[in-house]
Amino acid sequence: MKTTLLFVLTLSGLCALSTNIIREYHYVKMLKTWAEAQSYCRDTFTDLATVHDKEDNDRLMRVQEGHGKYAWIGLYDDIKGWKWALGDKDLNDEFSNWRENEPNNRARRLNCVFVSQRGLWFDVNCGGRRPAVCYSEKGPSRYILVETQMTWMEARRHCRSSYTDLATVRNRSENNEITSLLPDRSWIGLYRRSWVNWSDETPRTFSNWHTKQPVNSGGTMRSCVVVNTTTGTWFNAHCEEKNHFICQTVSYPPTQHKTTLKLKFRSEADLNDPAVQQQMLEQLHAKLEKRGLSDFKLRWIQTDGQTFHKEEKKKKDKGLCALSTNIIREYHYVKMLKTWAEAQSYCRDTFTDLATVHDKEDNDRLMRVQEGHGKYAWIGLYDDIKGWKWALGDKDLNDEFSNWRENEPNNMMSKQGCVVMTQDGFWDDNSCMRTRPAVCYNAAH
Structure with missing residues (x-):
């Protein structure tokens, strides 16, 4: 008699997004205004230099050239940000x-x-x-x-x-x-809050102002920042001045993550036989490679000392079932401020992934979880250039359900590739580098 058994499969592989952002700085000896320097850096590298901590600042110092010079970096004061x-x-x-x-x-x-x-x-x-x-x-x-x-x-x-x-x-x-x-x-x-954002839209978390800086005097607007190439300290300057500048290239090294899959199947073989288990792993490995996966490892994990467990059934099985479709999403609000990539990594390590929303019922439950917290929270939707996708499984955002705010997504400044949900349940596209709370979820079958 055939027995239906449940086993758990764990895949370890590479994730495209990482919390370890690598900044490589480039000193450019052209004389440009702050806006011209920003445009050049965005066309040639990633953006004007962002300095998030002392380690970044030390590396910025190492690329600076010329004594007594001033070079633009990406910090600016948005006087219209009321x-x-x-x-x-x-x-x-x-x-x-x-x-x-x-x-x-x-x-x-x-x-x-x-x-x-x-x-x-x-x-x-x-x-x-x-x-x-x-x-x-x-x-x-x-x-x-x-x-x-x-x-x-x-x-x-x-x-x-x-x-x-x-x-x-x-x-x-x-x-x-x-x-x-x-x-x-x-x-x-x-x-308004002054000097809060960098050119790449990330919030300022570190500063290295020279004594008594920043300051405006003489009736001029000094809303952009230069670094003194000798001292490494920062000065606010008139944005129309022409200076050398420092660009950055940003990259995200791949990092390992783990995915656990639960599958059901029928077999008359002795599934406690190590040889049978090894044969099954080899077959699964070949199928996953055929589907385009690479650089991954498979292993069995045990619960209660066993890899395989009999499943109690109320009805006779009518065929092979790969995955249960009755998914219960349990949402968890995370107050920690993180970029979208950091939030995704945290959710995958602690729960299942960033929140996925498939219908209005999901959206309403997600809104209730967010109620009473911050105005915005990351969800798992992101733009991979070809279209909007959910973080879990890289599934496309289909036409069945979405809840964009009016005039969203707008991809303001061509830099808004990740999505937040607001307290009223609507979705807005945002810069992935902003730090915000997030909503994770656990998927139970």
């Missing part, structure tokens, strides 16, 4: 009311905004003390003037504890409503 405190939403192009020549960041760290009695916006240092306009989503009045003199951070804390947040201004009508309350210049919820 956000609203409520929801951390970007200031869009629909409405703003800056005074002429604002924002200008003409002194150090003009990262917060007040509105004048005429309704005009100014960028100023966040440490100044002034009244504030709070917003209440539940109160009888949307906008509340708080006349206590506070810094911007103190004002935000007060508004969040007593109301909803500092005021957001979405149109001229709201701006006029706020202006009508003001006896004096007062804080609103607009702010």
